Amino acid sequence: MEPNSMDQSSSLLVFIISAFALGIVLILTKDNIPPKLRRGSAIAAIVMISAAFILMIYSFFTLG
Numbered sequence: 602m603e604p605n606s607m608d609q610s611s612s613l614l615v616f617i618i619s620a621f622a623l624g625i626v627l628i629l630t631k632d633n634i635p636p637k638l639r640r641g642s643a644i645a646a647i648v649m650i651s652a653a654f655i656l657m658i659y660s661f662f663t664l665g
Contacts, residue, residue: 613656620646620653 624646
């Protein structure tokens with residue numbers, strides 16, 4: 602049984618919202634994060650936001 606496009610678009614929407622929310626939380630709380638975790642969490646957030654942006658552009662062409 603394959604998932605339909607509604608399941609794909611809703612899971613994509615959840616990922617996009619959570620990736621951007623993580624980026625916002627990291628920006629707003631950057632002073633409270635320990636220095637050892639700051640760099641790793643920033644890199645993880647950049648990767649997730651980049652993936653969310655790429656998937657958002659990809660969905661414009663395929664899910665139409």
